[in-house]
Amino acid sequence: MAKKKKTSVFTHNILLIKLAGKTFYGLLIFFLILISMLILIVNINPSGDFRIYYIISGSMRPTIKTGSLIIIKKLRTYNKNDIVTYIENNTNKKNVSATHRIISVKNKNHYLTKGDANRGEDVSIISKEQIQGKVIFRIPLLGYLIHLSKTLTGLIVFIIIPGLIIVISETFFLIKTVTTFVRSRL
DSSP states (O other), X not given: OOOOOOOOHHHHHHHHHHHHHHHHHHXXXXXXXXXXXXXXXXXXXXXXXXXXXXXOSSTTTTTSOTTOEEEEEOOSOOOTTOEEEEEOOOSSSSSOEEEEEEEEXXXXXXXXXXXTTSSSOOSSOEEGGGEEEEEEEEETTHHHHHHHHTSHHHHIIIIIHHHHXXXXXXXXXXXXXXXXXXXXXX
16 A cells, blocks of 8 residues: 655745746736737837827827827717817927817818817817828727836836846746755765
8 A cells, every 4th residue: 555645835835936926027028028019019100090199188188188098099980979189280299199089170180189188179270291190999008007107117017127127037037946956966
């Protein structure tokens, strides 16, 4: 009759800790890849039909909250009540974009816009050429991560700390592997 090998509570807890560590490590890698891809997409912002922006003001509350990530699509025509992102007519700043609702179509190529939370309509009428696209999807709060990633704090939180965790983890794994290999040769 074979004896059953009993595992101690200590051994069981060690296995749980190792499993939790591997799960954390896997999630950390996944999170880093996801954030890196989003940062690249937002910063490169290809000139195709789809673009990604993040909202930094509250002018479209409650429809689009501050800190949301939005995906826009370039269309041939825009209609009343479409929410669009456009480049403002601002001579002081280059390429300042705004995301507002079309409240009136002046002709096929000119639109009057207004932020949902703003009291009045926008001062300038925008042309179709200024419109980058219609908002087709939004993800609340994800824009904060993108905005944070462009700061020194974001660099530390998203790159340096996770990078150090990975380097330290891999160093311990390498030491353990080499030690096991050396002991097996003795």
